[in-house]
Amino acid sequence: MTAAAVALSAVGRVRAYAPKTLAGYRRFRSVIENDGALPKTLKHLFVAAAACVKGYPDMAERELRAAAAAGLDVELAGCAVAILASSRGEGAALRFESIYARVYPDSARIEADERELVVAPGEAERNFLAYFKTMPPSLGKLLDLVPVGGDAYYLMREGTLSGTALAPRHAELLLVTVLAADYSNWASVHMDGARRAGATETEVAEAVLCAVPVAGLSAWGVGATAMDAGTK
Structure with a gap:
């Protein structure tokens, strides 16, 4: 079991009274923690970004550390800062930046002048x-x-x-995770953008499932509805 999966599994009350819930959760986690249509490095990043948006910094840091341990490149990890700034504002972006600096302490700080x-x-x-x-x-x-x-x-x-540095389809899919976690109908827009950039339906589905640990089963319901809306 990876560090990212420990938190819920470590709760004795869940183990004792909700074994089916825990078993189902572990199966969702297995989609994230193993390479599938999308690499596990990116799926952990997607969860980390969504957790920042929802206000769960501890979970976000666990996920980003799991991504780094699995080999996520420092530059790819840092892309979430810009994506969150556009999609969910300065607060979410700076929350991710602070976590990123702890996970990648040797590479996180960059000095650059602003360009007009x-x-x-x-x-x-x-x-x-x-x-x-x-x-x-x-x-x-x-x-x-x-x-x-x-x-x-x-x-x-x-x-x-x-x-x-993220491929366009992966940038779109990160947004799919974040929007599904927020139960937003705009997820369908970025699903279509991901498809146009070459994403498969399974990749879109895995991006939606990355929202489930952050936002529960409703994230899949909203995301699946958006998948259907985007293909009409």
């Missing part, structure tokens, strides 16, 4: 249309009412999906 990027007129709109096929009303409203906000949204979204 220029967004050409119409660039954000073209990007949204290329990705979503039609303009989402929320983004159309942002472009119309606060154009600089539309540019900001474009930059953060692109930085998340194609601006990190």
Whole structure:
């Protein structure tokens, strides 16, 4: 049994009074802790990111340590900071950053100057249309009412999906885990993005299952519904 699975299994009350619950939980854990459609290194990372969002730092650190022990590259692990900043805000990103610095203490700190990027007129709109096929009303409203906000949204979204060391499909799948853990219907958007980037249905399913230890069985129900919605 890995360190990431110890917490619930160590609770005597669960062992004594909920053996079926524990047996089922261990089976879900086995999907994460073994290479499958997705490597276990990434699945532990996905769980760690979702645990940060839900406010479970101890669980997040156990998962990230499990990922590191399984060989997750320091640069790939650090990608979750940018992805969480875009998808769930500064607080979640900084929570992950603090955990990351403890798990990868020799490599975590990077000194770099901030760069100012220029967004050409119409660039954000073209990007949204290329990705979503039609303009989402929320983004159309942002472009119309606060154009600089539309540019900001474009930059953060692109930085998340194609601006990190993670392959685009893996960045999309990390978002699938985080959104399924939050019971968000937006999971279907990133499922479709992952499919377009080459992800299989089993990879999408494993990404959803990474949300179960963090958010319970409802995460699968929401995620499975989103899988069906995205394929229609």
